[in-house]
Amino acid sequence: MAKTIQAIRGMNDCAPTESPLWQWIEAKVRHVLASYGYSEVRMPIVESTPLFARAIGEVTDVVSKEMYTFWDNDEQLTLRPEGTAGCVRAAIERGWIYNNEQRLWYMGPMFRHERPQKGRYRQFHQAGVEVFGIANPEIDAELIILTARLWKELGIDQHVSLQLNSIGSLEARANYRSALVAFLENHQDLMSDEEKERLGKNPLRILDTKNEVLQEVLNGAPKLLDYLDDESREHFNQLCSLLDAMGVKYEINPKLVRGLDYYNKTVFEWVTSALGAQGTVCGGGRYDGLVEQLGGHATQGVGFAMGLERLVLLVQEVNKEITLPQAVDLYLVYAGEGATLNAFQIAEQIRTELPQVRVMTHCSGGKFQKQFKRADKIEAKYALVIGESEVQAKTVVVKDLRNGAEQITLSQADLVATLKTYF
Numbered sequence: 440m441a442k443t444i445q446a447i448r449g450m451n452d453c454a455p456t457e458s459p460l461w462q463w464i465e466a467k468v469r470h471v472l473a474s475y476g477y478s479e480v481r482m483p484i485v486e487s488t489p490l491f492a493r494a495i496g497e498v499t500d501v502v503s504k505e506m507y508t509f510w511d512n513d514e515q516l517t518l519r520p521e522g523t524a525g526c527v528r529a530a531i532e533r534g535w536i537y538n539n540e541q542r543l544w545y546m547g548p549m550f551r552h553e554r555p556q557k558g559r560y561r562q563f564h565q566a567g568v569e570v571f572g573i574a575n576p577e578i579d580a581e582l583i584i585l586t587a588r589l590w591k592e593l594g595i596d597q598h599v600s601l602q603l604n605s606i607g608s609l610e611a612r613a614n615y616r617s618a619l620v621a622f623l624e625n626h627q628d629l630m631s632d633e634e635k636e637r638l639g640k641n642p643l644r645i646l647d648t649k650n651e652v653l654q655e656v657l658n659g660a661p662k663l664l665d666y667l668d669d670e671s672r673e674h675f676n677q678l679c680s681l682l683d684a685m686g687v688k689y690e691i692n693p694k695l696v697r698g699l700d701y702y703n704k705t706v707f708e709w710v711t712s713a714l715g716a717q718g719t720v721c722g723g724g725r726y727d728g729l730v731e732q733l734g735g736h737a738t739q740g741v742g743f744a745m746g747l748e749r750l751v752l753l754v755q756e757v758n759k760e761i762t763l764p765q766a767v768d769l770y771l772v773y774a775g776e777g778a779t780l781n782a783f784q785i786a787e788q789i790r791t792e793l794p795q796v797r798v799m800t801h802c803s804g805g806k807f808q809k810q811f812k813r814a815d816k817i818e819a820k821y822a823l824v825i826g827e828s829e830v831q832a833k834t835v836v837v838k839d840l841r842n843g844a845e846q847i848t849l850s851q852a853d854l855v856a857t858l859k860t861y862f
């Protein structure tokens with residue numbers, strides 16, 4: 440036999456047994472977004488590399504270590520590691536945000552060259568939202584309320600919690616950065632080489648270190664919230680008041696800074712303890728400077744993205760209540776003179792008149808016994824049986840495969856009407 444070729448590490452296939460849950464989750468996401476009036480956009484999976492370098496930031500982990508980048512003739516291209524940069528690029532280029540507010544969403548694969556583990560993959564899927572042109576914290580609150588509604592719909596709301604912070608304006612962050620570096624310089628003996636490097640390049644990322652000794656020390660570090668500019672503080676207070684009034688619970692986490700450079704003011708993450716190390720199911724925040732930074736007219740932005748693999752894992756872990764649609768409701772079992780054509784005609788008629796019913800026609804020949812085995816294996820609810828005598832008599836045998844294989848014979852003319860009472 441020829442040698443088999445394997446999938447790339449960290450890039451998963453979605454099996455036929457897994458896709459119903461994915462589709463169920465995706466349908467909930469689409470439904471919730473539609474119910475808030477958001478519109479779907481679709482962007483390319485490949486963009487020019489400088490887009491990500493400029494939007495996400497050269498010194499972030501994503502840009503400095505995790506991008507899949509290649510040359511296409513003399514142009515450097517990258518598989519998108521996230522959706523915000525491409526969405527902003529498209530919004531500017533296509534004029535979507537020219538004198539216009541927009542509430543947009545997208546769903547699709549993203550690529551990051553990270554070390555794969557449970558909940559962390561090299562190809563993963565995000566559903567993301569980007570809102571343009573609204574400065575008011577009401578929209579930050581709407582995004583959070585929208586995600587809270589989605590968690591309820593998915594049956595995971597008791598297993599996720601909201602972390603919230605404000606990282607203020609660029610200037611506020613620069614002031615804070617100096618204070619933090621001054622503080623951390625006295626603790627370099629506790630730092631790994633990577634953390635020392637971060638101290639020079641991206642010191643705020645040290646705040647979410649996994650190094651426990653350093654975490655302890657950081658409890659005494661200057662707090663970002665104490666350095667906020669007045670406008671950001673007021674924005675954050677208004678957001679918190681609206682969330683309080685709407686009954687959305689959150690924890691203010693002064694160490695939450697997020698891993699991408701474009702944020703200002705609000706940042707948030709929905710986290711769970713049910714998935715081990717990769718517990719962030721959704722993250723986002725405001726990015727009021729990004730559109731201008733990428734060459735557009737100054738336009739506020741705010742958004743988030745959720746990791747669909749993590750949501751699938753979490754739903755599997757905590758929501759045992761869902762009933763997923765069966766792949767097949769009716770299985771057509773047939774053999775003998777004229778039976779193939781008759782079965783095909785009946786199957787087409789049912790598909791026309793009962794479009795919600797899933798009908799599978801056997802197609803691969805063999806004895807009735809083999810065909811019934813197949814119907815059982817795919818867990819069809821009913822078999823419709825047509826042999827030579829049924830063709831002659833214009834009848835069909837309906838066999839209930841769930842309830843002790845009870846069976847009745849119906850005239851083909853009455854079949855659809857009877858099936859309508861089943862589905």
Ligand code: HAM
Pocket residue numbers: 520521522523551553558559560561562563564565567568569698699719720721722723724725741742743744745746747748749
């Ligand atoms: P992010 O925090 O990098 O933000 O990713 C958002 C979510 O994608 C994470 O919370 C996680 O659930 C999922 N995710 C990230 N990396 C992986 C991975 N390697 N494997 C599986 N899931 C992963 C962003 O991407 C921003 N663009 C979000 C945003 C939109 N901010 C404003 N607008």
